Amino acid sequence: MDTTPVRYIFLDYDGTIIENAEGEFLKEYFSLLSKKSGIEFNQLFQLVMSSVEExxxxMQPNESLFEKFSKAISSKSEKPKEYWQNLFYDFYENEFDELSKIVKPNIELIELIKKTNKKVIFASNPLFPxxxxxxxxxxxxLEPDMFFYIAHMENSTYAKPNPLFFxxxxxxxxxxxxxxxxxxxxxxxxxxxxxxxxxxxxxxxxKWKPIF
Known part of the structure; x- marks a missing residue:
């Protein structure tokens, strides 16, 4: 049996660091993005999610998920990559903050993250920049500097459930x-x-409490 001590704790976000299920977050997310973009909710949802799936x-190894997504949504929408990148960055800079209101933090887990001397890795699916x-x-x-490493769209090539993400x-x-x-x-x-x-x-x- 391997008795190597745990030094690195990988953590998911939706349903883990926060109690909200991913679907709850996405519904509010697309409502706000639909208002921002002027694109009807269902049309926008299909466009973005199909581009995410693509x-x-x-499996291109030398492109980030952000580059892959930008190309996919551009080809599906006939709008240039720059249009989408500008829209998303402006949205994240401004309207995105409204989503903080619906977040229900997992208090027990968050207190342990704040106190632990283990190295914590943010390993939510890297589908946001x-x-x-x-x-x-x-x-x-929490604060980003509490994490040893944070996976996001620009620094990740793959996404879960692909083990290459890990x-x-x-x-x-x-x-x-x-x-x-x-x-x-x-x-x-x-x-x-x-x-x-x-x-x-x-x-x-x-099982996880003692790990911290």
Whole structure:
């Protein structure tokens, strides 16, 4: 049995750091983005989500998810990449802050994050750019500098459930999966085990509390 102590804690966001399910967050997100863009809710939802799915399927190793997404949404909408990048960045700079009102932080977990001497890795699916990811962390009552590494759209090539998402972080940080644990709420998070990182479900409080 491997007795290597845990030094790195990978954490999911939706359903883990915050109690909200991903669907709840996305509904409010697309309502705000629809008003901002002037594109009808369902049309915008289909466009963005199909572009996200295409970027996740794109296994090109030398392009970030942000680049993959920008190309996908541009080709599907016949609007240039720059149009979408400007729209999203402006949205994240301004209207996105309204989403903080619906966030329900997992207080027990957040207090442990603040106190731990372990290195905490933000391993939510990297489907938001850096500006939005940092704001999501702040919505939960945390600060980006509390994390040893933060995965986001610009610094990630792959997304969960692809185990290469986890492998890329291990490689970047030059750490062993035996030193790590992934805490999350879904099968996407459980794909960490294919990269050798033990998975603990957020409901298993008695298992993850002592890790901190």
């Amino acid at each position: 970027s996740i399927r794109n 850096k500006i939005a990811t940092h704001k999501r962390i702040q919505f939960a009552g 492998q890329e972080i291990l490689n970047k940080l030059n750490i062993s999966p035996n030193e790590c644990v992934m805490i999350g709420d879904s099968e996407f998070d459980m794909s960490s085990e294919k990269a050798g990182i033990k998975f603990v479900h957020i409901d298993e409080v008695e």
